Amino acid sequence: MAESPVNDAPFRLIDDVEFGEGVIVHPFTNIYGCSIGDESRIGPFVEIQAGARIGARCKVQSHTFVCTGVEIGDDVFVGHGVVFINDKLPRSTNADGELQNEDDWTLLRTFVEDGASIGSGAVLLGGIRVGAGAMIGAGAVVTRDVEAGETVVGNPARAILQAERR
């Protein structure tokens, strides 16, 4: 456990984050209430919300959003501009016309297992499990579980054979 990232950088907001050893956090980052494992690296323009967990030796690249309810294993690559989701039917207000709060929706948890890679620009709906070593193609919109070792591409994302990898 470390008190802070090992690097210094301007324009960071870091609040109540549990850091492993040797974590690097780039500038223009907004991370709070989450945990980040040993030697992981967080890119610029990234937000990581409370309760999210990121394992060791991960790369979370620029412009990516990791929400509450996401658990990422070790050795995972998360590309640039990736968006996680934790709500099935997001609405701004509840049936009474009041702003939704935590009581008005069900948190969908997403799990990304060890060694998976999520291509840049991918969108992952909530409540999904991405198996170990799986690869999500750039720009894919993932609407259901991805098997370990599987590669998926497209909108909605579908599995492809390794030979078709583009």
Added chain:
Amino acid sequence: MAESPVNDAPFRLIDDVEFGEGVIVHPFTNIYGCSIGDESRIGPFVEIQAGARIGARCKVQSHTFVCTGVEIGDDVFVGHGVVFINDKLPRSTNADGELQNEDDWTLLRTFVEDGASIGSGAVLLGGIRVGAGAMIGAGAVVTRDVEAGETVVGNPARAILQAERR
């Protein structure tokens, strides 16, 4: 009418914005010349351009870009990493080889009616109307109007029956 957001946060650029009561604006935001209605919330890494109008009790989530020409009603949810567009054939320079300016293109206006929800990662082409209560799926690329109450998904976005909601 309020003079400013009700919260304080670092790394914000707020210039000539008309605020309703109780607006929250998160850090790392660049908003100018727009209006934001009562109790709406603007997430981090968001830009809202001049002339855009956002109603009351909306959520505009992180990494989203709202351009000139966009009018958003009340109680609208705009997810993370959503991109609005206001130009049909964007070019950097005009036929004379000079940088385009406001005389070189036609502003396409987009309207999002009350209670609609725009999923994270969605892209909305310019000149579109999203009807009241419509739902745009995560990662959808919306190329034409969406009817009130309709749900659309995919690239290009197509309507689905409620039963197919994924």
Added chain:
Amino acid sequence: MAESPVNDAPFRLIDDVEFGEGVIVHPFTNIYGCSIGDESRIGPFVEIQAGARIGARCKVQSHTFVCTGVEIGDDVFVGHGVVFINDKLPRSTNADGELQNEDDWTLLRTFVEDGASIGSGAVLLGGIRVGAGAMIGAGAVVTRDVEAGETVVGNPARAILQAERR
């Protein structure tokens, strides 16, 4: 050659950038080791990595990521939230379980020729050539070369006739 952008703005990180004359760089930008030609404009929340080259009179709009290995010609429009990629099979760690470094992957170079336009939300896989004057539709996921003057849309991106332009 200029020493700096012609404008001043807060919240910028500019390190070792080769500027042409009259370049404008907006706030919330992270640019390093790259070159930017005369009169080009760089939007907010943009990262441009070392070795990237951007020509003259380009617009690189907000929330866009330009990686190492990307060369952009003159008069190119790059929309909002565009993501370039330079790695075919990104992984966080190598076969030895160590964080990947520059020896563990092959840099794929991408070329965008003069006068091309890249729509907002597009994702461009690495190793691609976008021909002069080509237009990439908003939200397209470009997986192979685009011919000069061609318009492509969709995921994966396919050519459309001009008459079909949406």
